[in-house]
Amino acid sequence: MDESALIRSAQKGDLDAFNRLVLAYQDMLYNTAYRVLGDPALAADATQEAFISAFNKLKSYRGGSFKAWLLRIVTNACYDELRRQKRRPQTPLAPLSENDKEMETPRWIADPTASPEAQLEKAELDRAIQNCIENLPPDFRAVVVLTEIQGLPYKEAAAALKTPLGTIRSRLARARIRLRDCLQAIRELLPAAFRLEEGSAL
Amino acid sequence: MSKKPSFRDLTQLSAYLDGELSASAQKRIKDRLARDPEFATALDDLRLSRTVLRRTPQRRAPRNFTLSPQMVAKRPPMPRLVPALNYASLAMVLLFVFSFLAPVGTGGVANQELAAAPMAMEMEEMPAPALAEEAPEMAAEPAADSAMEEEAAPAEEEAGLAERTTPLPTAEGVQAEKTDANAAVPASAMPEPEPQLLLTGYQRALVIFLGVSVFLSWALRRATIAKWRKKLS
Known part of the structure; x- marks a missing residue:
């Protein structure tokens, strides 16, 4: 099934069709979120939020580049996360080892x-x-x-x-x-x- | 002559690098690049940044981000009966409220007023001659009792009764006074009717149906959510 057919099915509420789109675009969205946020865990959260939001807003998608549409949603999710970060203490950008040291x-x-x-x-x-x-x-x-x-x-x-x-x-x-x-x-x-x-x- | 590129020049160069300029603008940039070494160096700098960024390693998603029904469903689909019952409940509440405002038939306010002052209305409506006719019967009661009762009757009650009862013609004043005194006894002996809300049959039916409707809607909603959660888990 091609992308536009999957989008049409997903717009009718077919979650399986949408999940096939998720699998196709998840690396791209995660990469974008990671590069903007700089933190893998936050990037994963933003990506998940973006896909949920995309499914809920799918009826408002009126054609054009689906990739650009998804990137807009994930960028907005990242901006939301950055705004939240301003209101709470900073977390390390790299994961910590068991000794609480940043891994090389x-x-x-x-x-x-x-x-x-x-x-x-x-x-x-x-x-x-x-x-x-x-x-x-x-x-x-x-x-x-x-x-x-x-x-x-x-x-x-x-x-x-x-x-x-x-x-x-x-x-x-x-x-x-x-x-x-x-x-x-x-x-x-x-x-x-x-x-x-x-x-x-x- | 070579001069340091301005920010506008750098913006143009950056767009030129990406092929995002019009044909005429591209030609202008090419001409300047051929004769301006600083301009060419600036282009190389921008190209370097672009090359580095495009070489950025692409990360794989750490997990799958596929959605489950639970993630996207904010609430389970409700049976059609639930909204129908909700609308019915709302309609019944409105009918119930309007039933108190209705001037005839179902008015609860009218009932309340009637219940609050039945005696006063009876006395107001009773004509003076009728009172005079009743007087001989009252007078048949023992004179001693009458006298004692006259003394016992508090002045306040007399004043209150005088306000409530219709003034009688002066010719029958004395007799009327006796009559008033006699009438005051049963009136004061009876307890004042408590103001209470009396619902008509129509209003009672509305309340019952409203209760049933709200309960059914609540039970159906609860059962549907429980079933939905069980299905998801």
Whole structure:
């Protein structure tokens, strides 16, 4: 069954059809939530909330990009979470080990098929990028995640964030400049492969 | 001549990088890139950021986020009888309230008024000659009793009765006074009727049906929720 048929069935209340859409989009929504929030547990909560909200609002979906529609819902869930975070104490961004110490290479990003070195590089890159993303203001963060990480065109990102196209353009440019500065500052921490690519880009 | 790109230039460059500019704007950028090395360096910087972000590892969801019926169902579907009973209850409450406002037939207010002052109304409606006719019968009672009762009757009651009863013609004043005194005895001996709400048969039926309707709705709702929870668990 294709996506539009699944959406139509889900709109009629077919939960199984909706769950097939959930399976297709859950990685994308979780990634988006993680990049915006920076915390796996909060990202999982936001993703779950987004899917529940999407099912409840499904009748209001009037066509267009379903991916952009879902991304708008998960971004709103993330904004809600960020607002809640402001009202309560901060939680650590990386999971803690049994000794309450932050884990160097969290197991939740470890790829069992990769070598230990590759895993370490991947984790370092992930953390470096995530730190830089988290240094951006939330509105910039959402634009970067939707356009750069999820690959939405400007128009769809503008629709997803309910923001004018010009604002998306300027926020993305500002975010890229800030990220560039941030990545330069942590250059030594970046994996060798990345440094090589960086050199070639320059 | 080369100058440091402004923020507007960088925004244009960023959009150029993503192919989000119009054809004419793209041509302008290309021309400037060819002759402005600082502009080209700024483009490389933006490209680097984009490359890094696009290389960001994609995380897999830590678990499945599929929804269960319990997650999405705020309440179980209720049988059609439940809303019907609710509307019926509401209608009965309204009818009950309106029955007190109705001027004829079912008015509870009228009953209440009648119950509160039956004696006064009887006396008001009774014509003076009728009182005079009753007087000889009253006078047949022993004179001593009458005198004692006259003394015993409190002045307040006399005043109250004088207000409530219709003034009699002056010619029959004395006789009327005796009559009043005699009449005062049974009136004061009787307890004042307590003001109470008397419901008509119609109102009682409404109350009973309302009770039954509310109970049935509650029981049905409760049974449906219990069944729904059992089904989910």
